[in-house]
Amino acid sequence: MLPPIFGVLFDGLAYGMLLFLLSVGLTVTLGMMNFVNLAHCAFAMLGGFVTVALTQEFDWPFLATLPAAFIVTALVSVLFERVLYRRLYRASDLDQCLLTIGIAFMSIATAAYYFGTTPQPLDVPDYLRGSFDFMGLNIGNYRLFLVVTGLVTTVVLVAALEYTRFGARVRAAVDNQRMARGLGINVDGAFALTFALGSGLAGLGGALAIEIVGLDHWFAFTYLVFVLIVVSVGGLGSIIGSFVAAIMIGVTDVAGKYYVPELGAFLIYLVMLAVLMTRPQGLFGKR
Amino acid sequence: MNAPALATRMLEKSFGSLVVARDIEIELPAGVRYALIGPNGAGKTTLINLITGMLAPDAGRIFLGSEDITALEPQERVRRGLARTFQINTLFAGLSALEAVTLAVNERRGISGEFWRNLSVHRESIDEAYDILAKLRLGDECYQPTRELPYGRQRLLEIALALATRPKVLLLDEPAAGVPHEESGEIFEAVAGLSGDLTLLFIEHDMNVVFRFASRIIVMVGGKIFAQGTPEEIAADPGVQEVYLGKRKHV
Amino acid sequence: MAAITHTADAPQRYLAAQTRWSHLETAFWLATLLPFVLFPSYLQLAHQVAVTALFVLSLDLILGYAGIVSLGHAAFFGLGAYATGIASVYGWGEPISGLFIGAVVAALVGYASSFVIARFRHLTLIMITLGLGLLLHEVANKAHWLTGGSDGLQGMNIWPIFGVYDFGLWGYTAYTYSLIVLFIFFLMARRLIHSPFGLALRGIRENDLRMPAIGAPSRAHIRKIYTISAFMAGIAGAVTAQATGTVALDSLGFEHSADALIMLVLGGAGRLYGGLIGAAVFLVARDQFSDINPQYWYFWIGLLLIAVVIFLPNGILGGLSKLTARWRRS
Numbered sequence: 001m002l003p004p005i006f007g008v009l010f011d012g013l014a015y016g017m018l019l020f021l022l023s024v025g026l027t028v029t030l031g032m033m034n035f036v037n038l039a040h041c042a043f044a045m046l047g048g049f050v051t052v053a054l055t056q057e058f059d060w061p062f063l064a065t066l067p068a069a070f071i072v073t074a075l076v077s078v079l080f081e082r083v084l085y086r087r088l089y090r091a092s093d094l095d096q097c098l099l100t101i102g103i104a105f106m107s108i109a110t111a112a113y114y115f116g117t118t119p120q121p122l123d124v125p126d127y128l129r130g131s132f133d134f135m136g137l138n139i140g141n142y143r144l145f146l147v148v149t150g151l152v153t154t155v156v157l158v159a160a161l162e163y164t165r166f167g168a169r170v171r172a173a174v175d176n177q178r179m180a181r182g183l184g185i186n187v188d189g190a191f192a193l194t195f196a197l198g199s200g201l202a203g204l205g206g207a208l209a210i211e212i213v214g215l216d217h218w219f220a221f222t223y224l225v226f227v228l229i230v231v232s233v234g235g236l237g238s239i240i241g242s243f244v245a246a247i248m249i250g251v252t253d254v255a256g257k258y259y260v261p262e263l264g265a266f267l268i269y270l271v272m273l274a275v276l277m278t279r280p281q282g283l284f285g286k287r
Numbered sequence: 288m289n290a291p292a293l294a295t296r297m298l299e300k301s302f303g304s305l306v307v308a309r310d311i312e313i314e315l316p317a318g319v320r321y322a323l324i325g326p327n328g329a330g331k332t333t334l335i336n337l338i339t340g341m342l343a344p345d346a347g348r349i350f351l352g353s354e355d356i357t358a359l360e361p362q363e364r365v366r367r368g369l370a371r372t373f374q375i376n377t378l379f380a381g382l383s384a385l386e387a388v389t390l391a392v393n394e395r396r397g398i399s400g401e402f403w404r405n406l407s408v409h410r411e412s413i414d415e416a417y418d419i420l421a422k423l424r425l426g427d428e429c430y431q432p433t434r435e436l437p438y439g440r441q442r443l444l445e446i447a448l449a450l451a452t453r454p455k456v457l458l459l460d461e462p463a464a465g466v467p468h469e470e471s472g473e474i475f476e477a478v479a480g481l482s483g484d485l486t487l488l489f490i491e492h493d494m495n496v497v498f499r500f501a502s503r504i505i506v507m508v509g510g511k512i513f514a515q516g517t518p519e520e521i522a523a524d525p526g527v528q529e530v531y532l533g534k535r536k537h538v
Numbered sequence: 539m540a541a542i543t544h545t546a547d548a549p550q551r552y553l554a555a556q557t558r559w560s561h562l563e564t565a566f567w568l569a570t571l572l573p574f575v576l577f578p579s580y581l582q583l584a585h586q587v588a589v590t591a592l593f594v595l596s597l598d599l600i601l602g603y604a605g606i607v608s609l610g611h612a613a614f615f616g617l618g619a620y621a622t623g624i625a626s627v628y629g630w631g632e633p634i635s636g637l638f639i640g641a642v643v644a645a646l647v648g649y650a651s652s653f654v655i656a657r658f659r660h661l662t663l664i665m666i667t668l669g670l671g672l673l674l675h676e677v678a679n680k681a682h683w684l685t686g687g688s689d690g691l692q693g694m695n696i697w698p699i700f701g702v703y704d705f706g707l708w709g710y711t712a713y714t715y716s717l718i719v720l721f722i723f724f725l726m727a728r729r730l731i732h733s734p735f736g737l738a739l740r741g742i743r744e745n746d747l748r749m750p751a752i753g754a755p756s757r758a759h760i761r762k763i764y765t766i767s768a769f770m771a772g773i774a775g776a777v778t779a780q781a782t783g784t785v786a787l788d789s790l791g792f793e794h795s796a797d798a799l800i801m802l803v804l805g806g807a808g809r810l811y812g813g814l815i816g817a818a819v820f821l822v823a824r825d826q827f828s829d830i831n832p833q834y835w836y837f838w839i840g841l842l843l844i845a846v847v848i849f850l851p852n853g854i855l856g857g858l859s860k861l862t863a864r865w866r867r868s
Contacts, residue, residue, distance in 0.1 A: 339751070340750075341750075360750070361750035361751065362749075362750040362753050362754055362755050362756075365750070365751065365752065365753035366753050370751070371751060373748075373751070377745060377747055377748045377751070378745065378748065379740070379741055379744035379745050379748065380744055380745070381740070381744050382737075382740060382741065382744055385549055385552065385553070386553070386737060386740075387741075389553070389737065390734075390737050390738060390741050390752065390754075391752040391753070393734045393737065393738070394738070394752055394753045394754045395752075395753055398734050399734050399735060399737070399738045399754065399759070400734075400735055400738070400758075400759070400762065401733055401734045401735055402729070402730040402733045402734075402735035402736065402762075402766075403729060403730075403733060404729075404733055404734075405554070405557055405729070405732050405733060406553055406557070406732055406733060406734055406736070406737055407550050407551075407553040407554035407557065409734065410547075410550055412734075413549050413550045413553060414549070414550070416549070417549040429549070430552055448748070448751075448752055449751075449752075451752065452752055452753050
């Protein structure tokens with residue numbers, strides 16, 4: 001019989017995996033191009049709504065909607081990158097913030113217009129519902145699914161980054177953009193592809209989030225704060241960093257709400273401030 | 288005891304396995320003009336960054352006069368009389384030259400924190416700023432935003448800003464960098480016209496300039512001091528010639 | 539361009555001329571009196587504009603002049619509001635001194651946090667300001683025995699100004715009060731901008747790297763302006779609390795900080811009047827659109843933000859000054 005803390009840790013791990021999927025795209029694009037994309041969670045929200053629309057309107061099975069959420073979000077993000085984002089790669093932090101906040105605002109209004117303002121319903125297949133008993137703990141099926149998906153994605157990402165040529169180019173560009181260009185690496189092209197992949201992953205995260213945290217038109221901002229916390233605590237440009245930070249934040253949040261509910265979201269903000277003040281580049285970021 | 292105007296002892300700095308400064312020992316007596324030369328990547332600008340405090344050394348000490356300034360912040364070193372210019376123009380693009388130099392003078396005079404009186408009340412600062420600019424022939428253009436000044440003029444403004452701090456030691460990082468040859472003479476005239484009390488260390492690639500202005504030359508290669516001496520000694524040194532002709536890249 | 543012939547005091551006169559009070563400015567302040575005459579039913583809105591303008595002006599001091607991007611400035615507004623409000627709940631309701639109670643509390647917190655703020659730049663700085671703001675919001679939420687939590691502060695009792703003027707329902711007193719407060723602090727801000735300290739702030743904004751190289755203690759300068767800005771935001775919050783008779787939890791919230799940022803950029807940062815213009819345009823537009831579904835509001839604001847960033851990067855005032863420059867050249 002395992003003590004209940006392990007149950008809390010597992011739930012925190014699951015939540016952390018979700019945060020990781022939502023954040024990994026942002027940390028890589030921030031690290032690569034220093035572009036502050038505050039519309040990142042709007043893309044996540046898009047993925048969520050794709051899943052909702054496909055399951056509700058077209059009766060698609062849940063699992064089949066996941067790749068669709070990924071692909072649709074990736075394609076839409078490419079559109080935004082071509083039309084709007086590339087004009088501002090050399091703009092100030094403030095301008096980038098404001099442009100992307102503007103996009104996020106518009107996405108919220110659009111979501112409310114088409115889907116209303118109440119939380120979205122979702123029919124998850126039976127085998128993902130419910131829970132099973134493991135050494136005295138109540139393990140949720142869906143949460144296990146999340147953890148597995150998250151781990152698989154992490155492995156694939158890290159492998160791609162370490163062992164493919166594309167990954168090598170991305171790592172070079174994150175490390176030193178000017179040098180990478182000087183070496184003939186097509187940084188803009190690599191960035192466009194990375195941006196699409198990162199947004200696609202966010203879309204996937206959004207789709208997976210519905211069952212755990214719910215989806216409504218305000219999702220783009222609600223989770224933006226957490227994603228920003230994960231990214232800045234983990235360190236810009238570091239996948240491992242956002243993995244570790246996401247788990248940390250996930251566990252802290254769940255454990256905090258379980259053991260000290262009066263504190264609320266307090267704990268996470270404190271953790272973030274503590275990390276940033278002692279190590280402003282984040283846990284795994286470069287100076 | 289007359290301490291040198293600027294001295295470093297066993298200065299060292301590495302970035303991981305890349306050594307950018309090793310065993311740097313220099314001594315500048317007051318009033319001299321020293322040139323710092325060496326191939327690209329030798330660590331000359333890094334040395335200036337170490338001396339001014341923009342970069343923290345791994346080991347070693349830096350002395351301004353008899354005072355150990357190794358632990359001081361960059362602005363503290365400026366206040367004690369150590370100024371530098373940047374190789375790439377690092378100016379206040381939206382401020383006019385007059386405003387920029389006035390700012391520097393205000394900081395030196397310690398009145399930059401004053402927020403209840405109009406800037407134009409401080410006649411002394413403004414006049415001093417204008418004088419510095421006029422001496423560098425920037426007087427007519429001092430009312431325009433810096434970004435509108437031609438490149439060569441901006442390089443002069445770099446020097447003006449440094450002079451406004453009334454330095455005892457001035458480090459010039461390639462003062463004529465990027466300036467077309469016809470215009471660079473103006474910059475060196477300005478340098479030549481600087482007070483004889485000022486101790487100067489300038490990084491330069493043009494050997495004509497070096498031999499014309501410097502009383503002593505320091506040669507850096509690969510983060511180390513390769514040779515030091517009078518211009519004649521350096522010119523005659525076969526090792527230096529090899530370094531410059533590319534036969535020897537390291538020591 | 540004709541060369542400026544040099545006389546001994548030309549440089550000084552040039553700098554003095556930059557700071558002279560222009561006719562446009564006089565016209566602007568006279569126009570602020572119009573609502574009394576032309577739009578008497580809109581005095582509450584005018585009051586809201588005046589108070590928000592002061593708040594956005596305080597943000598301009600750190601953003602437009604020192605380059606600090608803050609996503610949590612509403613914290614100081616809220617601190618000022620709560621300090622004044624709570625003081626009145628516990629028995630001290632005198633308005634003028636109440637203003638200073640609010641402002642001093644906000645300034646103290648601003649001073650403390652400025653030690654952290656001044657050490658960082660870019661995303662880290664943005665995140666820290668956001669984090670501090672969210673933290674304070676959570677604290678205010680949880681401490682509902684003191685703040686009333688999400689229900690808002692109850693039991694405030696503000697005494698009439700000078701013992702005579704009551705904050706009635708029509709906004710007459712409110713607008714007069716907030717307009718006078720705005721004008722006084724505007725004058726102070728204007729003085730600061732045109733002082734040697736203002737020049738130093740512009741130096742930090744223009745090129746922070748050069749500042750230590752001319753002997754400038756940037757961090758000390760930043761701490762100073764951050765504290766002053768917090769003081770001013772606290773005043774704005776205090777006025778709101780006094781005129782409204784309550785303090786809402788939202789006044790500390792992220793949306794309030796974001797709104798201020800939007801208004802400032804809309805009007806044009808670093809131009810002293812940008813915040814005032816931006817606040818006026820934003821709030822009047824929101825009032826006119828308030829009957830429409832709030833979601834539409836977010837759509838249009840989002841679109842406006844994108845348009846401003848791409849086409850009008852220096853806000854309304856920036857666009858206007860470009861137009862006048864072009865007109866003058868032709």
